[in-house]
Amino acid sequence: MVGELTWRKRLLGLWLPLVGFLVVALFPFTWMAATSLKTNAELYDPKAMPLSIRHPSLVHYIDLLKETNFLLWVANTMLVAVIATGISLLLGSMLAYPLARMRFRGAALLAITVAITYLIPQTLLFVPMADLIGRMKLGNTLTAVMLTYPTLLVPFIAWLLMGYFKTVPKELEEQAMIDGASRWRAMTRIILPLCLPGFLSAGIFAFTLSQNEFLYALLFLSKSSVRTVPIGVVGELIRGDAFYWGQLMAGALLGSIPVALIYSFFVKYYVAGLTAGAVKG
Amino acid sequence: MSKVLEASRAGALAAPARRPIRFGRLGAFMERESVFSWLMLTPPLLFLLAFLGYPFIYGVYLSFFHKEVARAASFVGFGNFVKLYDDPIFWQAVRNTIIFTGVATILKASGGLGMALVMNQSFKMKSFARAMLLLPFIVPTVLSTVAWQWILDPGMGLFNRLLMVSGLAERGPSWLGTPTMAMISIIMVNTWRGLPFFGISILAGLQTIPVDLHESATIDGAGTWGRFRYVTLPSLLPVIFIVTTFSIVITFFDFQLVYVLTGGGPANSTHLMATYAYSLSMGAGQMGLGSAVALSMVPVLGLLLVLLTFFVRKD
Numbered sequence: 001m002v003g004e005l006t007w008r009k010r011l012l013g014l015w016l017p018l019v020g021f022l023v024v025a026l027f028p029f030t031w032m033a034a035t036s037l038k039t040n041a042e043l044y045d046p047k048a049m050p051l052s053i054r055h056p057s058l059v060h061y062i063d064l065l066k067e068t069n070f071l072l073w074v075a076n077t078m079l080v081a082v083i084a085t086g087i088s089l090l091l092g093s094m095l096a097y098p099l100a101r102m103r104f105r106g107a108a109l110l111a112i113t114v115a116i117t118y119l120i121p122q123t124l125l126f127v128p129m130a131d132l133i134g135r136m137k138l139g140n141t142l143t144a145v146m147l148t149y150p151t152l153l154v155p156f157i158a159w160l161l162m163g164y165f166k167t168v169p170k171e172l173e174e175q176a177m178i179d180g181a182s183r184w185r186a187m188t189r190i191i192l193p194l195c196l197p198g199f200l201s202a203g204i205f206a207f208t209l210s211q212n213e214f215l216y217a218l219l220f221l222s223k224s225s226v227r228t229v230p231i232g233v234v235g236e237l238i239r240g241d242a243f244y245w246g247q248l249m250a251g252a253l254l255g256s257i258p259v260a261l262i263y264s265f266f267v268k269y270y271v272a273g274l275t276a277g278a279v280k281g
Numbered sequence: 282m283s284k285v286l287e288a289s290r291a292g293a294l295a296a297p298a299r300r301p302i303r304f305g306r307l308g309a310f311m312e313r314e315s316v317f318s319w320l321m322l323t324p325p326l327l328f329l330l331a332f333l334g335y336p337f338i339y340g341v342y343l344s345f346f347h348k349e350v351a352r353a354a355s356f357v358g359f360g361n362f363v364k365l366y367d368d369p370i371f372w373q374a375v376r377n378t379i380i381f382t383g384v385a386t387i388l389k390a391s392g393g394l395g396m397a398l399v400m401n402q403s404f405k406m407k408s409f410a411r412a413m414l415l416l417p418f419i420v421p422t423v424l425s426t427v428a429w430q431w432i433l434d435p436g437m438g439l440f441n442r443l444l445m446v447s448g449l450a451e452r453g454p455s456w457l458g459t460p461t462m463a464m465i466s467i468i469m470v471n472t473w474r475g476l477p478f479f480g481i482s483i484l485a486g487l488q489t490i491p492v493d494l495h496e497s498a499t500i501d502g503a504g505t506w507g508r509f510r511y512v513t514l515p516s517l518l519p520v521i522f523i524v525t526t527f528s529i530v531i532t533f534f535d536f537q538l539v540y541v542l543t544g545g546g547p548a549n550s551t552h553l554m555a556t557y558a559y560s561l562s563m564g565a566g567q568m569g570l571g572s573a574v575a576l577s578m579v580p581v582l583g584l585l586l587v588l589l590t591f592f593v594r595k596d
Contacts, residue, residue, distance in 0.1 A: 013399075013402070014399060014402050014404060017395065017399045018399050018400075018404075018410065021395075021396050021399065021414060021480075022410065022413060022414065024473065025413065025414050025416060025417050025473075025477065026413060026416065027439075028417075028425060028428045028429060028432060028473075029416065029420075029428075031428060031431070031432055031439050032428045035431065043437075044437060046437075046442075046445075049446065050439050050442040050443065050446070051439075091324065091325040091328055092325070094321045094322065094324060094325045095321075095322060095325040095326070097321060098317070098318035098319075098321050098322055099322075102314045102315075102317065102318040103314055104314055104315040104318045104319070105315065107318075110322070112590070115590075116586060117329060117333055119527075119530055119582065119585075119586060119589075120333065120337070120582075121530065121531075121534035121582070122534070122536075123534040123536055123554075123555040123558065123575055123578065124337065124340060124534075124575050124576070124578065124579065124582075125333070125336045125337060125340060126558075126559070126575075127340055127343065127558065127562045127568055127571045127572045127575060128335075128336040128337070128339040128340040128343060128572065129332075129336045130562075130563070131339070131343075131568065132332075132335070132336055132339070147332065148332065150328070150332075151328075151329065151332045151333045154325060154328070154329060155329075158325075182308070182311075182312065183311075183312055183317050184311075184317075208419055211421055212421045212422060212423075214421075214422065214423050214536075214537040214540075215536055215537065215559075218540075219563070229421065229424070230421050230422075230423035230424060231423075233423065233424060233427060234423055234427065234541055238427070245431050245434075245437075248427060248431070249427075249428065249431065251424075252424040252425070252427050252428055255421060255424050256420040256421060256424050256425070259419060259420060259421060260416065260419065260420060263412075263415075263419045264412060267408070267411075267412045267415075270415075270419070271411070271415070271481060271485070274478065274481060274482065275481060275482050275485035275486075
């Protein structure tokens with residue numbers, strides 16, 4: 001009796017809703033994969049079952065790699081993401097370290113300013129930013145996005161790292177300085193290495209955000225050879241005719257795989273970064 | 282703790298012998314907390330000033346000018362805002378933005394709470410399930426939105442094909458073709474993408490609730506609902522509040538989803554303020570007018586920021 005009751009409770013309270021959430025979250029990816037692996041004849045056959053594949057084919061992938069600059073876009077995206085993440089981690093930690101561990105005038109005001117800049121959306125800035133990049137003659141260069149992505153990332157990274165920097169006891173630093181280390185040495189040799197998980201969280205978050213970014217890429221990168229994956233797929237794979245969905249889904253899937261792969265290795269750090277703001281407050 | 286001890290030992294070893302080094306006069310000056318701090322702070326602050334502060338102020342400036350791409354600007358005072366006041370598409374965009382943000386946020390918050398409560402039970406492969414559930418949030422939005430465009434395709438898309446195959450409807454609706462359906466569709470896709478963010482954040486909040494709170498509530502005679510109502514929900518409110526505020530900011534200023542899915546159409550019926558600002562400034566070349574649209578969003582942002590700081594202070 002009791003066993004049956006808890007079994008029923010588990011089914012209704014856990015397994016059914018869990019499967020529901022999983023199906024909703026994942027079916028678009030299944031549809032992407034199914035579409036990309038069908039030939040056009042099967043894809044546009046109204047009688048075929050939409051989610052099954054009768055004759056799997058890689059023709060859309062081959063076309064994608066042969067006819068477009070897709071691999072170049074992947075390389076651009078990676079390069080931009082790595083450099084933007086690097087710049088953001090450097091600047092973000094330079095901002096966070098004094099704010100978290102030092103006493104100086106204006107610290108409180110500065111901390112609030114950082115929190116506010118964290119919430120300033122791109123939407124408010126893109127018109128003047130487009131003008132600024134144009135005047136700096138950086139249009140159609142990867143430098144344009146490498147310089148502008150950190151503006152989206154630095155405030156967030158600083159905020160996240162401040163939380164980690166605060167957890168290291170001040171005595172450690174004082175002890176090192178009594179032993180003769182300079183402030184700089186105490187920071188680079190003792191405090192920063194202890195905050196490695198924080199850097200991983202911030203880094204993985206910044207990396208996925210840079211790969212995701214769309215608006216600045218849309219504004220600054222109009223030449224095919226400098227495009228990133230999101231803007232390349234939307235700008236060049238969507239053509240007027242009806243028979244492009246196979247290639248488009250192949251591009252969307254291939255473009256998602258690097259992010260998903262990196263994310264799957266660091267999922268713990270990603271979740272820590274995602275929830276840090278809300279839970280630690 | 283052992284890690285900390287190890288590190289302090291390593292630090293002691295790294296310092297050459299146990300005697301204080303005499304820094305030069307410049308060195309001693311650099312060791313002062315305020316000097317060290319400002320030396321570190323200056324480069325990132327200059328960067329943020331140049332690429333965040335300056336564009337923001339320049340945007341405010343632009344909104345008071347009639348400025349077309351590659352032309353000189355001429356001062357028009359509040360002219361741009363007056364023009365917007367008489368522009369029905371602008372008000373449509375304002376209405377859409379409020380509806381889009383409001384409905385999507387309610388759906389994401391309630392769905393996310395449900396997801397968190399389901400995920401807060403112990404079962405096999407839990408971390409795998411969590412990773413899968415977060416996928417919609419981490420995959421580049423534009424790419425998943427393109428997939429959604431194909432799912433919602435009126436002729437060959439997945440939804441209408443399934444409706445046809447199952448015999449539920451002879452012809453499915455035109456998901457992106459009529460104003461009402463298009464609004465429903467963009468809200469649906471935004472909810473699909475953002476729900477995991479709520480789910481995982483609230484789950485993290487759930488895990489911080491001490492078990493003995495639930496135990497004592499049970500001893501006091503609280504049932505499942507009672508425990509949820511009087512223990513779980515009150516402890517979760519701070520997390521839900523902060524996540525909701527973040528999500529409102531992000532949703533209110535959303536651009537890429539609508540840009541890709543409907544382009545603001547059909548007939549400007551799904552424009553959000555962000556896509557309308559883009560289409561005015563980049564499509565029609567009206568930089569001043571576009572800036573004015575973007576700037577009209579600031580009061581909302583300001584209100585949210587005040588709420589957030591008030592709440593964090595109170596905490």
